[in-house]
Amino acid sequence: MAKNLLSSAVFAGLIAGLIAALLQFVFVIPLLLEGELYETGARVHFGADGTPVSERGAPGLGGEWGRHMMTVAFNVVTYTGYGLLLAAAMGFARERTGLLITAKNGLIWGLAGFIAVQLAPAVGLPPELPGTPAAEITPRQIWWICSILATAGGLALIAFGQSLLMHVAGLLIILAPQLIGAPHLDTFWGVSPPELSAEFVTHSLGYAAIGWATLGYFVAFFLARGETD
Amino acid sequence: MTTQTANITAVRSNGFAFIMALTVGVALLTVSGMAQATVLHDAAHDQRHAMAFPCH
Structure with missing residues (x-):
């Protein structure tokens, strides 16, 4: 195996x-x-x-x-x-x-x-x-891992759960990290x-x-x- | 009796196989996506962005 x-x-x-x-x-x-x-x-x-216009076009893969x-x-x-x-x-x-x-x-x-x-x-x-400036790397990595685990767990409950209650629980677990929210900066820096x-x-x-x-x-x-x- | 013993052994070895696969998988992903050591980060940079790992 x-x-x-x-x-x-x-x-x-x-x-x-x-x-x-x-x-x-x-x-x-x-x-x-x-x-x-x-x-x-x-x-x-x-x-x-004051002119937010820039040329479109990728530079190519280069050497x-x-x-x-x-x-x-x-x-x-x-x-x-x-x-x-x-x-x-x-x-x-x-x-x-x-x-x-x-x-x-x-x-x-x-x-x-x-x-x-x-x-x-x-x-x-x-x-x-x-x-793209973003929040500190460690909290983002933690949220990223938690959202993956929650979504995978929720999908498993929906796929293999035997009752409607388990399916609803799966959906709620998938939504939980989104409701808590990912770490973001207070300002836009892009x-x-x-x-x-x-x-x-x-x-x-x-x-x-x-x-x-x-x-x-x-x-x-x-x-x-x-x-x- | 003999059959029972064989079954138990098979289940145990599968449990080990799943844990081994998970451990090696997480180790590979730590290297390719998470580790912040400069050499690793620079080499994996484009792939990390393309696969949406939280990068620098």
């Missing part, structure tokens, strides 16, 4: 990490690099002359291959890490409830993972374009155009959804295959 969980997560993490990295280079990293132009002051929005290779490598590490959590959850649910794990319902597991790990925390802490920040948020969430769906599909695919061998 341990070997099956580990190998499923590693193979699925490699596939999902590479696909996610490819999508990021096409859709997300160019926006990130464009954001850095405002972070460094190479471009200025809301300038002192920083070392930097981009790191992005690919860390995507594989991240997706393998999430793959291990997914594999453990799938294996546990299969053992406890007799649930059949297939590649197809793995898609649902992956999308539930996306909701718990990307969407719910992003409701409180929107994905940040570089150059230097980049709001349109650019908004696009960065929708792109990073949208392509993470594809990454997670791919991860769920392949973790389940390899888990199911490992059981029949």
